[in-house]
Amino acid sequence: MALTRAYAALTPKARTLHQLLVLVPGESFTVEAAAALVDLPLAQTQPLLDELVAQRLLTLAEERYRQDPRARTHALEVSREADPAPAETAPALHRLLRWYLHTASAASAVLDPHHWHTTPTSARLFTADRARSWFAAELGALRLAVRLAAEVGHPRLCWQLHEAMQPYLRLRRSFTLWQETVGWARAAARTAADTVGQAMTLTSQATLARDMGDREGAARDYAHALELWDRTGRMAGYAHTLIEYAHLEVSADRCGRARLKFLDALELAQTEQDLDLELRAWAGLGQAELGQGRPSEALTCLEQVSEAPSTAPGLRLPTLVFMAAAHLQREDPIRAAHLLQRADLLPVLDPVAVADVDLVRAHLHAANPEHERTHLVRAYNVLRSAGDPRADALQAQLDELGG
Known part of the structure; x- marks a missing residue:
């Protein structure tokens, strides 16, 4: 009876919203989601939600609304008997x-x-x-x-x-x-x-x-995905998949194969004039060159990314890390340390990126076993918690170091 009285006190638009809210997936929603549901501006949707809260047909906490099971059941019942019709x-x-x-x-x-x-x-x-x-x-x-x-x-x-x-x-x-x-x-x-x-x-x-x-x-x-992309003629999609495939080759220590895939992806990205794909291809190509022991070639590729104004922090950070690794291959620890310091200043969205910084720092401090182990342990803890397959190899490396 209480729900029936509450429903009767609503304006027609609030009644419609009450019924439509049973369509919302999940347990809570925002005013923006409700506005999309009833196809009204936020300024017109908010008073309707306020009505439902006032009649205790919704609860509000931390700017999210919730329709409890009893109110949901009531909304389902009245929707079978009144507007909106199924067509709405x-x-x-x-x-x-x-x-x-x-x-x-x-x-x-x-x-x-x-x-x-x-x-x-x-x-x-x-x-x-x-x-x-x-x-x-x-x-x-x-x-x-x-x-x-x-x-x-x-x-x-x-x-x-x-x-x-x-x-x-x-x-x-x-x-x-x-x-x-x-x-x-x-x-x-x-x-x-x-x-x-x-x-x-x-x-x-x-x-x-x-x-x-x-x-x-x-x-x-x-x-198989590359075959499908080829059939669609969407070459940007093909290049995207090729870049992801090439990263698989890098992780499997097949950097020669990865290099060829990155080069193909780079050509496609340039043809499509897709700068984001091009930057990703340059970054991957630099990583592949680094994996083949060609630090100078790697730096040439990676600088294309680090010097591009549009490079976002999420791509800039690993680029700086790989550049640091390239300078270590060239036996230039000062430049490597400087690049890692630049990487430290960037916002980190992916915790695995921090592990990559620690792995290069461990290499930088290889002459100091205590510092090397500290960085390896930090990297291992992040990779293990992230479910990264490299954690097992890193555990074996730590076991060899002992201590």
Whole structure:
């Protein structure tokens, strides 16, 4: 009876919102999500939410709203008997899923500006801290949104939502969630016979396998993804996958193969006039040259990245680290130390980047076993907590050092 009286006290638009809120994935939502759902400006949506809170049909905490199970059940019951009709429900859900896609894409563009997406993204809505906070708060809703998009007949939205999430999933090493959402996205793309979606999701699956240490599975998936990208004619997508594949070759100490892949990707990126892909290819090529013991050639490539004004901190930091390693190969520890100091001044989004700094510093202090071990232990702890396959090799190195 209390819920019935509360509902009767609402204005018509607030009643509509009350019913539509059952469509929201996850346990809580923001005013922006509610505005997308009812297709109203924020200034008109906020008073409706205030009504629902005043009637205790919603609760508000830390700028997020929650519809408790009793209110949700009531909303389902009245929606069967009154407006909105089912014809209005489907567009509302589509708007909400599109809002999650747009916002996740904007947030991921801030976290990794050089990550290639099948559709252009905007980085204007977030700072890096806000982007991480938004993903952390919405991760459960995003997971359900991926599955929901497939279930209600929006396969393209399904795989695009996964694509928008991927930079954050990789940054946080959320392998279980990555595996789950890429599985739904791949199935949706296959069902829709969407070759672009299949190529994107297979590239994502390969990168997940690589980061988890399954090099054989990653190589197989990358090769298949390249075939799919070739069929689509989307050469930027082909270059993106080629760069990821080349990084697999580097991790497997096949730097000669990696070098050829990076060179091909660089040529494609320049043809497509995609500066972000070009910078990633230059950075990877420098790493491959370094792995082949050619520090001067490596520095030539890496300087293309370090001197570019558009290079974001997430790419600039590893570039400086590899440049430091190149100077160590050239037996120039002073320049190496200077570059590591520059790296220390950059904001760090990926904790593994800090481990890479410590690994090079360990090499820099190889003449001092105590300092060397300190840096190796720090790197090992980060890599182990991140599930990085290099942790095992580093543990063996520490065992050999003893102490």
